[in-house]
Amino acid sequence: MSDDLDITHGGAISVDTEVLRDVGVRIAVVAERLADTQGSIRRAHGIIVDAPGLGAQLDTVALWASADRVDELQRRCEEASVGTLLMADAYELVELRAQAEGLALTDAAAADALYARIEQLEASDDRVGGMADMLIAGWKDRRFEGLDSQFDLSGAMAHLFVGGGLIGSTLGLGKVHAGKPLIGKADPVTVRPVAASTPVGTPASLADAFRRFPEAPGAQIRVDRLTMGDGSTQFIAYIKGTQSPFFGAGEPWDMKSNIELYAGKTSASYQATLDALAAAGARPGDRVDLFAHSQAGMIASRLAMESEFEVQVVATAGSPTEPTLREDQLLVQLIHSDDIVSSLAGGGSPGGTGSPDSFTATREGDSSDGVQDVWADTHWMHSYIETAEMVDRSSDSRAVALGEYWKTLDAAEVIESTEYRAERTGWSG
Template identity: 55%
Template sequence: MSGDLEIDHGGAIAVDTEAMRDVGRRMTSLASHLEEARDAVMRARGIIVGAPGFAEQVDVGALEASRDRIGALRSEVDEASIGTLLMADAFEIVELRAEAEALAHTDAAAAAALEARIDRMVAADARIGAMADQLVAQWENERFEGLDTQWDMGELLPPFFTIGAFIGTTARLGHVLPGMTLKGDVEPVSVTTVKSSTPDAPPATLRGAFERMPKDASAQVAVEKLRFDDGSTKYMVYLKGTQNFVPWQAGGPEPWDMKSNAELYTGEKSASYQAVIDALHAAGAESGDTIGVVAHSQAGMIAVHMAMESSFDVEFVATAGSPTVGTFRDDQLAVQILHTDDVVGSMSGGGSPAGSGSPDSFIATRVADPNPGIQDLALAPHRFEPYLETAEMIDESDDPRAVALDDYWTRLGEAVSVERTEYHAERIR
């Protein structure tokens, strides 16, 4: 597995703001305890020195050295605490700016109120604004790492591998904000069952979830209905990426094609999106039912819009190589995997500098294919297999958010039965 894995709450945000503030407050508390310990050592020294003949029995110099070490440690903890709280404020500035940008589409007054709050925070301490700017600038410099080092036939190829990044950053279509719903008419599709089965258990790892993509070559969607002891149900849906890349066949029977890619990226309803909704209904899901979505490539765009606008209660989203990223609710667990050298994934503009979703949500990035070669022409970093490797790296990570993801698999594992159906969809002509 190549490339170091990075897990962040958002592109420019290492951890959830409140989690960082909690660390800062604990460090402040530790500093006060260290000061108490330093005072205790000083009192002990005073007692020893004041007692006749006692000083000759105790190494007063060692006590003084301990006092000095504790004092120095307290100063270090104080400095670290101040820096941590400042960084939390900088993270909040990044988050507030992103939130204000999102609200500008739906609530101009609320966006203006956030901008005023940002101005007050920056006015109170100019360091906060500068740190926020630096965080975003660093993220912008690193978000497409690896794209410019892919194979170009000795500079004979045009800048093909940076096209996605150019589109993502200039068109600004790769970040779906609240209120941005799919528009246009729905193309009619037919959804038919390919096969049904009863797996022993739901997925227990992130890689295991991605590996539950439809097994049959003709199926694009798999839906699993999970039943629990209390009579409740949940649905997990697994969505393949683009199945037909041929431009002149776009709009044909295959809904997972370049026509749907273009439609979803530009905010239009696609046959593939409608096929997923129809497949869920065919599996028994109704409006308000709890859904988890696992998706690769084009299907990542479907997953984003399902989470943000469908009638289902989407509690979990895992995307790999999606050309768009979403703005998820605070109660939605979102795992977004992006290879920074993935041309398709770069159309998201590198993701978002701020996080969204629950505090345990995260964006995982790495360079999937750092060695230039002819495989770059086949978009090797975007292929499903490298994303499976990244999912496995997340499973093995000791990052607290990756560890917290295990809680979701544990809850799914409480299901007493699983009914799985794979579906094939076609446009109706």
């Protein structure tokens, strides 16, 4: 296990550009005050040397040297301010380019407005465009780190794992764009409850949430119905990943659904999730938060982007796709750089997605070579729970902010939990 956890907003963006720009402005203010200080020291030096007998009582050489040091510090602050503001522009340019690319599919007018700002940034300094290009290039180089270190069977495993990342990045299927909903009709399914309980509390941490996946035999979905103090209800869905390596049999969470979802088609597993939420009492407009592993990450992405539910929080582990969420939706992604499944996302978006508090937590799940790589041990839930525990211990402000979310859930007065098992009953016509 590797303890080197990297938490960013996603893609090439690792900082809040507005915060970075504010830092640059503050450094500029410090530089101005240092310039004033340097001027005051020089004037004091002049007064001292001009006053008869005063210069002999004070170390004017040291005073002049202190002005030199302040002058050097002021120069460095000016350089730091210019560099910080330039980097903020480069980060903003990366974000705007990614946003414009997505909007071009659904809102040409909004995309054109962004292109105007892009042109303004590029024209503001000849270096900005090049710096943005370098950020993207660096992100592209880093996004598949760890895949080629997998257990090597005469090179076959390395090619397989890196190939997974190239599929996502080359075909562009790893990023779910707004305005491109699922197409087609799902295979028919039946959904039935197989277990019910009344938990004593809601999740208190990210790891706690990922431990709450269904446990009843054959169950793929758990839905918790929360009744809050004001009588309102909201829901949390915990959705398992792939349950069968076969194609098109009774288990909806199989390779057929994997391929369909990745290709943008409606799967039996997606339909089963909708049916389970409806069976739990969720209605259009109700709040539904989502915790999902593997294939379920694709289901959660689509629920957040195109369902009639009000999805505010999406947390995925080892998802093969990344959604394009609104700025009022929180996205938490757990990714192992040596997980072939999450590599199918192709690195996601260089500009990140979701609210400013959204983040992607990435690490190499297992830095050692071994036969465990053959069965993709770093993709399984136990490995991602370890990563969730690391996030819970992190001092990153975005990880710490999750504490407020757990507190809001803790206000629930009644919790009703139901686990559902879905079965595919045929093929769509």
